Amino acid sequence: MKILVCVTSVPDTTAKISFTDGDTKFNKAGVTYITGPYDDYALSRAVELKEQHGGTVTVLNVGEADAEPVIRKCLAIGADDAIRVNCEATDSYFVATQIANIAAQEKYDLILMGRESIDFNSGVVHGLVAELLGIPSLSPVMKLDIEGSTAKITREIEGGKENLEASLPLVLGCQEPIAEWKIPNMRGIMTARTKPLKVIEPVGEGLTSTDKYELPAPKGACKMILAENAEELITLLKTEAKVL
Amino acid sequence: MSVIIFTELDNGAIKKSSLEAVFYGAELAKLQGTTATVLAIGESSEAELAKAGNFGATKVLHANDARLAVSNIQAYASVLTEAVNADGADTVILAKSSLGDAVAARVAAKLKASIVSNVTALPNLSNGFVVTRSIYTGKAFASVLMKSDKKIIAIKKNAVSPVETDALAKVEVFSPALSDADFGVKLVATHKASSTISLPEADLVVSAGRGLKGPENWGIVEDLANALGAATACSKPVSDLDWRPHHEHVGQTGIKVSPNLYIAAGISGAIQHLAGVNSSKVIVVINKDPEAPFFKAADYGIVGDVFDILPRLTKAVLAAK
Ligand SMILES: Cc1cc2nc3c(=O)[nH]c(=O)nc-3n(C[C@H](O)[C@H](O)[C@H](O)COP(=O)(O)OP(=O)(O)OC[C@H]3O[C@@H](n4cnc5c(N)ncnc54)[C@H](O)[C@@H]3O)c2cc1C
Numbered sequence: 182m183k184i185l186v187c188v189t190s191v192p193d194t195t196a197k198i199s200f201t202d203g204d205t206k207f208n209k210a211g212v213t214y215i216t217g218p219y220d221d222y223a224l225s226r227a228v229e230l231k232e233q234h235g236g237t238v239t240v241l242n243v244g245e246a247d248a249e250p251v252i253r254k255c256l257a258i259g260a261d262d263a264i265r266v267n268c269e270a271t272d273s274y275f276v277a278t279q280i281a282n283i284a285a286q287e288k289y290d291l292i293l294m295g296r297e298s299i300d301f302n303s304g305v306v307h308g309l310v311a312e313l314l315g316i317p318s319l320s321p322v323m324k325l326d327i328e329g330s331t332a333k334i335t336r337e338i339e340g341g342k343e344n345l346e347a348s349l350p351l352v353l354g355c356q357e358p359i360a361e362w363k364i365p366n367m368r369g370i371m372t373a374r375t376k377p378l379k380v381i382e383p384v385g386e387g388l389t390s391t392d393k394y395e396l397p398a399p400k401g402a403c404k405m406i407l408a409e410n411a412e413e414l415i416t417l418l419k420t421e422a423k424v425l
Numbered sequence: 426m427s428v429i430i431f432t433e434l435d436n437g438a439i440k441k442s443s444l445e446a447v448f449y450g451a452e453l454a455k456l457q458g459t460t461a462t463v464l465a466i467g468e469s470s471e472a473e474l475a476k477a478g479n480f481g482a483t484k485v486l487h488a489n490d491a492r493l494a495v496s497n498i499q500a501y502a503s504v505l506t507e508a509v510n511a512d513g514a515d516t517v518i519l520a521k522s523s524l525g526d527a528v529a530a531r532v533a534a535k536l537k538a539s540i541v542s543n544v545t546a547l548p549n550l551s552n553g554f555v556v557t558r559s560i561y562t563g564k565a566f567a568s569v570l571m572k573s574d575k576k577i578i579a580i581k582k583n584a585v586s587p588v589e590t591d592a593l594a595k596v597e598v599f600s601p602a603l604s605d606a607d608f609g610v611k612l613v614a615t616h617k618a619s620s621t622i623s624l625p626e627a628d629l630v631v632s633a634g635r636g637l638k639g640p641e642n643w644g645i646v647e648d649l650a651n652a653l654g655a656a657t658a659c660s661k662p663v664s665d666l667d668w669r670p671h672h673e674h675v676g677q678t679g680i681k682v683s684p685n686l687y688i689a690a691g692i693s694g695a696i697q698h699l700a701g702v703n704s705s706k707v708i709v710v711i712n713k714d715p716e717a718p719f720f721k722a723a724d725y726g727i728v729g730d731v732f733d734i735l736p737r738l739t740k741a742v743l744a745a746k
Contacts, residue, residue, distance in 0.1 A: 192561070194677055194696065194697045194700070195696050195697075198561045198564040198565050200565070218677075218678050219678065272539070273530075273533075273540055273541075273542075274533060274534075274537075274538075274539060274540060277530075277534070299561070299562060299677060299678075300560060300561055301542075301558075301560050302542070302543055302559070302560065302561075302562055302681070303526075303540070303541075303542035303543065303579075304523075304526045304542065305526055305527075305529065305530035305533070305540055305542060305579075306530070307527075307530070308498070308526065308527045308528075308529070308530025308531050308533075308534070309530045309531070309533055309534045309540075311530075311531065312502070312530065312531040312533075312534035312535060313534050317498070317499060317609055317610050318498070318527065318530075318531075319498070319527075319610065320523065320526075320527060321523060323671065337523070337671065337672055338523065338615070338617070338672075339522070339523070339623050339624070339625060339626075339672070340617050340618045340621055340623055340624070340672060341615065341616045341617035341618055341670075341672060342615075342616050342671075342672070343612060343613075343614065343615045343616070344612075344613040344614045344615075344616075345610055345611065345612055345613060346610070346611045346613055347609060347610040347611065348609065356678070357671070357678065358671070387572075388537070388538070388539035388540075388571070388572055388573040389539045389541060389569050389570060389571050389572060390569070390570045390572065391567045391568065391569050391570075392555070392568050392569075392570055393567070393568040394560075394565055394566065394567050394568075395557075395565065395566045395567075395568070396564075396565055396566075397563070397564070397565070397566065397703075400721075400722060400723075400724075401724070403710070403720050403721070403723040403724060403725065403726045404724065404725050404726070405720075405725075405726050405727070405728070406725060406726070406727050407727075408727055408728060408729030408730075408733070408734065411727055411729065411734045411737050411738060411741075412737060412738070412740075412741040414709065414725060414727065414738060414741075415738060415741040415742055415745055416745075417725060418686065418707070418709070418725075419745070422686075422706075422707045422724065422725070424628075424629070424685040424686040424706060424707050425629075425653070425686070425742075
C-alpha cells in the first residue's frame with residue numbers, strides 16, 4: 182500500500198502568538214515548531230498500516246525550509262521518504278493544488294492528513310485535494326482499517342459518530358483516537374538523517390493573500406464571587422452579562 | 426451575481442447556525458446590491474423553508490431527491506455547484522461545520538473559488554473583498570484579500586447577530602442531475618446521542634474537567650446543563666479517560682465552541698483548552714484553586730468546590746424560573 186501523509190509545521194500549542202513588521206508577519210522569534218497534532222495522528226496510523234500491510238509512507242510538507250526539522254522527525258517516526266514543496270502555505274487552494282499535483286503522478290492508495298492545521302484551522306485542504314483528484318474524502322476520521330481495497334472508517338459527527346465504507350483511493354482528515362502519537366526512537370532518528378527528502382518548487386498561485394494580523398482585545402478583569410454567595414452568579418448572568 | 430447560502434437541515438428545519446449564515450449572506454447581498462438565495466438539501470416543507478425569508482433570503486432552492494435524504498459530501502457538493510451555476514452566484518456562504526467544510530472544499534475545487542474559513546464578520550468591500558478570519562485557534566485574527574471571482578466563506582458562530590423580519594422567501598424545487606459516482610461512500614451505521622443539545626450550535630455550555638474526579642459524578646454537571654438548557658462539554662483528559670464521549674471534548678484538538686456562556690467547572694484552563702473556548706462571549710470559572718490559570722480568561726469566577734457549587738447553581742436557576 183502506498184500512503185501519502187501531508188504534515189504541517191506549526192507553532193507549539195503553548196506558543197505565544199505575536200506579529201512583527203507592522204502586524205504583517207508572524208513573529209517566529211522564540212517559537213518552537215511541532216508537527217500539527219492532528220497530522221501526527223495521521224502519520225502514526227499510516228506507520229501502523231504499513232506495519233500491517235507493507236508498502237511505503239511518504240511525508241509531504243508544503244512549506245518553507247524551516248519546516249525540515251519537523252519533516253525529519255516524521256521520517257524518524259517511520260516514514261520512508263519526504264517531499265517538501267518550497268513555498269509559504271497560507272492559501273488553502275494553493276496548498277491543495279501542490280498536494281494534488283504530486284498525488285496525480287504518484288497514485289497513492291491513501292492520502293492522510295490532520296482534520297485541520299492548528300495555525301489556520303480551515304479544515305478544507307483534504308476536501309480540496311480529493312475533489313482535484315476526483316476521489317472521496319472524509320473527515321474527521323477517528324478509526325481506520327483497511328481490508329483489501331476497502332477502507333472501514335469511523336467518522337465523528339455532531340453528537341456522535343458514524344461507520345462508513347469506501348473503496349481506495351481516499352483522502353482522509355484524521356483526529357484522535359485513530360492512533361497513539363508515536364515518539365521517535367534512537368534508531369529512527371539515526372536512519373532519518375539519510376532518508377531522501379526531495380525539495381520541489383510550487384506551481385500556480387494562491388487565490389487569497391493575507392495582509393494584516395491582529396490580536397484579540399485583552400480580556401477585562403474577572404469578577405470574583407464568594408463561594409458562600411455562589412447563587413448571585415445566576416442573577417449577574419441575567420441582569421449584568423445578559424446571557425440567560 | 427447573487428449570494429448563495431448552503432444550509433443544513435435538522436428534522437426539516439434550517440439549523441440555527443445556518444440561519445446565521447443566511448443573515449450573513451443577505452447582509453452581504455445588500456452591500457453588493459444583489460439578492461440572497463438559500464440552498465436547502467433534504468426533506469422539509471415549503472412553509473418551513475420560506476422562513477429563510479425572516480433572515481433576509483429572497484429565494485430558497487429546495488433539492489429533495491430521495492438519494493439526498495442522508496447527507497453525502499460529494500453529492501451535496503455537486504448540488505451546490507449546480508445551484509451556484511443556475512443562480513449565477515459569485516459568493517457562497519455557509520456556517521462552519523464538518524459537513525459544511527467538506528462540501529465547501531469540494532465546491533471550491535470545482536469552481537476554482539477562493540475559500541476562507543472561520544470568518545468572524547462581514548467583508549470590507551472598500552478595497553477589494555477583504556474578510557477577517559480567526560486563526561491560531563482563536564488566538565489571533567487575519568485580514569484576507571479574496572482575489573478570485575468566485576468566493577466561498579465559512580463563518581464562525583456569532584459572526585453576525587441576526588435581526589428577524591416577517592418576510593418570507595419564495596421556495597422553488599431544485600432538481601439537479603445526480604451522478605452515481607457521487608455515491609461511492611457507503612454509510613454502514615450511525616451512533617448518535619438521542620436528545621442532547623448540539624455542542625457546536627449551543628448558546629450555553631456547561632463544561633467540566635478532571636476536577637469532577639470520575640464519570641459517576643457527571644450528574645451534577647448534567648443537572649445544571651438541563652436546568653439552563655445548555656449543552657455539556659469536557660476537557661481532553663476527561664474524554665481520553667473515557668469518562669465522557671469524544672464529541673464533547675473541546676479545545677485546540679477538540680471541538681471549538683463560541684457560545685454566549687461557557688461555564689467551566691474543575692478545569693485548570695490549560696492553553697490548549699482555552700484555545701477552543703476563548704471566543705465565548707462570557708466565561709464562568711469554578712475551581713477550588715484560586716491560582717488556576719482559567720481565572721485569567723474568565724469574566725466571572727468562583728473559588729470553591731464543584732461538588733458544593735454546581736448543585737447550588739442548579740437550584741438557583743430552577744428557583745429563578
Ligand atoms: C498537543 C496538545 C493538545 C491538547 N489539546 C487539548 C484540548 O483540545 N482540550 C483540552 O481540554 N486539553 C488539551 N490538552 C491538555 C491540556 O494541556 C490539559 O492537560 C488539560 O486541559 C487539563 O484538563 P483539566 O483541566 O480537566 O485537568 P487538570 O489540569 O487536572 O485540572 C483539574 C482542575 O480541577 C480543579 N479541581 C479539582 N478538584 C476540584 C473540586 N473539587 N472543585 C473545584 N475544582 C477542582 C483543580 O484545581 C484543577 O485546576 C492538550 C495538550 C497537548 C499537549
